[in-house]
Amino acid sequence: MYLIDSGGQYLDGTTDVTRTVHFGTPTDFQRDCFTRVLKGNIALVKAVFPNKVVGNTLDTLARKALWDVGLDYIHGTGHGIGHFLNVHEGPHGITYKHLADDPGLQENMFVSDEPGYYQENEFGIRIENIIRVVEAKGLPNNFGQRGYLTFEDVTFVPIQQKLIKIELLTSAEVFVLLF
Numbered sequence: 001m002y003l004i005d006s007g008g009q010y011l012d013g014t015t016d017v018t019r020t021v022h023f024g025t026p027t028d029f030q031r032d033c034f035t036r037v038l039k040g041n042i043a044l045v046k047a048v049f050p051n052k053v054v055g056n057t058l059d060t061l062a063r064k065a066l067w068d069v070g071l072d073y074i075h076g077t078g079h080g081i082g083h084f085l086n087v088h089e090g091p092h093g094i095t096y097k098h099l100a101d102d103p104g105l106q107e108n109m110f111v112s113d114e115p116g117y118y119q120e121n122e123f124g125i126r127i128e129n130i131i132r133v134v135e136a137k138g139l140p141n142n143f144g145q146r147g148y149l150t151f152e153d154v155t156f157v158p159i160q161q162k163l164i165k166i167e168l169l170t171s172a173e174v175f176v177l178l179f
Helices: 028-046 059-067 171-178
Strands: 002-010 011-020 078-081 089-092 112-114 116-119 125-126 129-135 146-151
Touching: 002 125, 011 078, 011 125, 011 129, 028 059, 028 112, 028 116, 028 129, 028 146, 028 171, 089 112, 112 146, 116 171
Parallel strands: none
Antiparallel strands: 002 011, 078 089, 078 112, 112 129, 116 125, 129 146
């Protein structure tokens, strides 16, 4: 397995993307781990949440499929994306840690979505996309007039299909991959 974390800074924005590929035949365990990381990536990007919710509230969504089988990763799930400053730029982020200055997620913020799994001395998996915070439209309610948000994926780099165990995905998760 090969994990590549890449990105660049351009006049109109900064990118940060990670993909994992396999040049041979992945084991069943590698495919299982990859698919669980993918499920976490999808769970986060499809989340709907109140305006200004802090990122550590959402971190569990990206970890659940791994936690279900006793796996985890030891880094945050996401970080703010800078523009000609730092690729990792706060004060917002999505992590299990409390970020004291986190103002909460707000429309038009950009953040990474990067769950992973790392089998020591064997392989590492991470799927990282940049996601934009956008208004969640069409909800039947708006409790407390807070406004509700979701994410829009702005990364269009393919994911290697031979690493996916399709039987672990729900029909909704497969739909996300197709569109």
